[in-house]
Amino acid sequence: MSTVEQEPGTEERILAAARRVFIRKGMVGARMQEVADEAGINKALLHYYYRDKQRLFEGVFKGSAERQFTCIWRVLEECDDLFEGIERFVATYLDRMLEEPLLPQFLISELNRDPQHLLGFIDRGKAGRAHYQKLFEQAHKDGRIIDIEPRELLVNIMALCAHPFIARPMLTHLHGMNDEAFRRMIAKRKRSVPEFIIRSIRA
Amino acid sequence: MSTVEQEPGTEERILAAARRVFIRKGMVGARMQEVADEAGINKALLHYYYRDKQRLFEGVFKGSAERQFTCIWRVLEECDDLFEGIERFVATYLDRMLEEPLLPQFLISELNRDPQHLLGFIDRGKAGRAHYQKLFEQAHKDGRIIDIEPRELLVNIMALCAHPFIARPMLTHLHGMNDEAFRRMIAKRKRSVPEFIIRSIRA
DNA sequence: ATCCACTTTAACCAATTGGTTAATATTGCA
DNA sequence: TGCAATATTAACCAATTGGTTAAAGTGGAT
Numbered sequence: 001m002s003t004v005e006q007e008p009g010t011e012e013r014i015l016a017a018a019r020r021v022f023i024r025k026g027m028v029g030a031r032m033q034e035v036a037d038e039a040g041i042n043k044a045l046l047h048y049y050y051r052d053k054q055r056l057f058e059g060v061f062k063g064s065a066e067r068q069f070t071c072i073w074r075v076l077e078e079c080d081d082l083f084e085g086i087e088r089f090v091a092t093y094l095d096r097m098l099e100e101p102l103l104p105q106f107l108i109s110e111l112n113r114d115p116q117h118l119l120g121f122i123d124r125g126k127a128g129r130a131h132y133q134k135l136f137e138q139a140h141k142d143g144r145i146i147d148i149e150p151r152e153l154l155v156n157i158m159a160l161c162a163h164p165f166i167a168r169p170m171l172t173h174l175h176g177m178n179d180e181a182f183r184r185m186i187a188k189r190k191r192s193v194p195e196f197i198i199r200s201i202r203a
Numbered sequence: 204m205s206t207v208e209q210e211p212g213t214e215e216r217i218l219a220a221a222r223r224v225f226i227r228k229g230m231v232g233a234r235m236q237e238v239a240d241e242a243g244i245n246k247a248l249l250h251y252y253y254r255d256k257q258r259l260f261e262g263v264f265k266g267s268a269e270r271q272f273t274c275i276w277r278v279l280e281e282c283d284d285l286f287e288g289i290e291r292f293v294a295t296y297l298d299r300m301l302e303e304p305l306l307p308q309f310l311i312s313e314l315n316r317d318p319q320h321l322l323g324f325i326d327r328g329k330a331g332r333a334h335y336q337k338l339f340e341q342a343h344k345d346g347r348i349i350d351i352e353p354r355e356l357l358v359n360i361m362a363l364c365a366h367p368f369i370a371r372p373m374l375t376h377l378h379g380m381n382d383e384a385f386r387r388m389i390a391k392r393k394r395s396v397p398e399f400i401i402r403s404i405r406a
Numbered sequence: 407a408t409c410c411a412c413t414t415t416a417a418c419c420a421a422t423t424g425g426t427t428a429a430t431a432t433t434g435c436a
Numbered sequence: 437t438g439c440a441a442t443a444t445t446a447a448c449c450a451a452t453t454g455g456t457t458a459a460a461g462t463g464g465a466t
Binding site for chain 2: 452453454455456457
Binding site: 245 | 413414415
């Protein structure tokens with residue numbers, strides 16, 4: 001057991017630098033040299049800690065992606081009402097994205113480059129999705145929502161959460177926003193998106 | 204003046220091949236050799252037609268992106284009612300995407316890699332967006348829609364259109380769809396998405 | 407046939423990139 | 437102190453990539 005480390009060790013510095021570079025340039029575009037520079041170390045040292053680019057890549061992003069998927073679905077499992085579930089799901093989703101705004105773009109591009117590699121641990125949310133299904137059926141049985149395919153609703157929810165981050169450069173340009181304005185917009189959406197959804201499905 | 208060419212000339216074959224490769228691998232990941240192979244020609248010949256990678260890239264994608272942006276907004280300008288506008292906008296958007304399903308992922312990733320380069324001709328839709336604003340205000344004045352920020356509504360519309368294509372690998376895996384099932388789902392969305400939106404904003 | 411512009415090719419080049427090696431510095435510990 | 441494990445570095449290497457060059461084929465007009 002050691003005391004709390006104030007300055008990050010080399011390994012963590014590497015990971016942080018790699019995350020930035022990978023997110024900025026994507027897996028193909030990222031250069032090992034750039035990661036090394038950004039971490040303030042030598043390229044050989046980079047390979048000393050993470051044998052090759054692939055391992056560095058996985059080391060960097062598995063953490064983020066795993067937290068992302070588990071986080072979102074867990075909060076849903078804690079709810080026992082569809083509307084409440086939607087509200088908390090959206091809020092959690094947007095909060096997580098605000099913490100790591102470039103993650104979705106990153107996930108998308110990598111999912112496109114090598115689908116097999118990531119699809120595996122999308123399944124983490126299996127239990128959460130099953131619970132969503134239950135909440136949906138309950139609400140439907142109670143006559144509180146209109147007829148809509150549960151899958152379709154889920155797609156819509158995720159679209160409304162993720163898209164602003166994915167299309168961020170386009171949005172900020174279109175509406176002349178800076179970073180602060182973007183954050184404010186997302187903060188607003190924590191309320192407005194669930195409202196938008198629920199207005200649409202309420203019976 | 205020449206007769207109608209039935210088989211595509213070298214230049215067009217190059218463009219088609221390059222489009223496929225660029226969309227598959229992105230600007231950084233795409234290799235000139237691969238484009239040449241896919242077009243059934245020599246690498247030097249590729250440079251003969253398009254001096255360098257950058258020009259080839261622009262040649263390929265300016266066409267697609269330009270059509271995409273102009274197409275979508277033009278159809279909106281033809282409408283004089285917000286609800287009708289939304290219906291036709293969504294339908295057109297989805298139709299265009301079905302024609303070139305990999306375009307959005309491609310646009311997103313390139314927009315992220317080099318924002319300045321593309322933001323320029325996003326502005327093509329300026330007139331269209333102005334018309335949208337007018338339709339919105341008219342509907343609002345007539346008391347046909349609830350209070351909602353026009354910008355926010357627009358973001359939601361585009362999110363619901365684009366996201367299934369952007370997150371396609373995730374969706375198809377999540378719901379166990381093949382290509383045909385995906386197309387059917389999009390076809391359904393041409394009706395369901397406008398319904399979803401309009402139910403939510405109707406006063 | 408000859409000329410000429412347009413196509414097409416094989417071979418080559420310089421720069422970049424992921425990754426290695428072997429030697430050196432630093433640290434913890436007996 | 438001395439010794440071994442861990443960290444760190446500069447120099448190097450093989451493969452790939454975008455791009456060039458110079459030569460050769462093609463077809464049509466004169």
